[in-house]
């Protein structure tokens with residue numbers, strides 16, 4: 164579990180993190196989402212003891228990172244897919260990491276197998292694709308069999324197969340009871356990958372919710388198809404819905420949910436051929452939530468670079 168409390172980080176006059184607090188729980192995949200410059204990398208770096216906060220604290224399993232005696236055994240992280248030296252082989256890279264952290268060579272073979280790189284274990288990293296380098300980064304993070312896994316933008320630049328692989332890997336890590344946190348600036352990348360989402364902007368927590376709740380909350384309307392739509396429309400209006408008809412004769416109801424529409428139609432013996440709750444695209448919702456933060460950051464950058 165990760166507990167971040169009132170974390171503030173100042174590099175200059177504008178705080179990169181502004182009293183940011185959140186918790187990341189084991190057993191679910193949590194997304195850390197925010198526009199460029201929101202403070203995601205800064206927060207991850209503080210959690211990993213790479214930066215000192217101006218104030219506040221970040222704890223992993225009740226301890227600050229620098230108090231953990233064998234960090235790789237407690238937390239695995241991928242901050243940069245290109246952390247491995249291109250001249251080394253995948254095996255050599257992981258073996259060096261294992262040796263310097265007191266981890267046995269059996270784990271090197273095991274993680275290479277786990278991430279699907281066993282067949283290229285003795286090839287140089289310089290010849291690896293981005294997807295392979297991401298897999299190698301994840302192998303490194305898993306070397307110490309840690310309870311907490313942190314990944315900064317793991318999906319960035321990957322093809323569909325790579326994204327699918329990351330998704331299923333993160334799901335199984337969470338299913339094993341680990342705490343999994345990954346960052347992204349795109350809701351579209353997160354929507355299918357994470358169970359829970361923390362949305363930040365300008366270094367502050369804007370929203371914390373489950374993906375399911377996020378979808379429910381932004382349910383927009385219900386598309387209703389019925390051969391007796393003209394009879395159904397006034398019934399729905401009577402329930403307080405605002406109803407419009409589409410060109411092909413369907414009804415679009417706002418302000419009433421699908422089960423209520425189904426029950427009302429059944430009570431009036433009106434057949435229903437289709438009942439589709441429709442949500443605002445999550446990407447739009449997210450952009451709206453973070454637009455102020457993104458605009459603010461863009462304006463600050465314009466001032467900084469006239």
Ligand SMILES: Nc1ncnc2c1ncn2[C@@H]1O[C@H](COP(=O)(O)OP(=O)(O)OP(=O)(O)O)[C@@H](O)[C@H]1O
Pocket residue numbers: 174175178179197198199200201202203204205206348
């Ligand atoms: N070492 C640093 N020195 C000065 N300013 C920094 C430093 N690191 C980050 N910042 C600033 O802090 C803010 C937050 O940056 P950060 O990289 O944490 O955001 P991010 O959410 O990870 O963004 P991105 O998606 O672009 O990686 C930005 O305004 C950035 O310019």
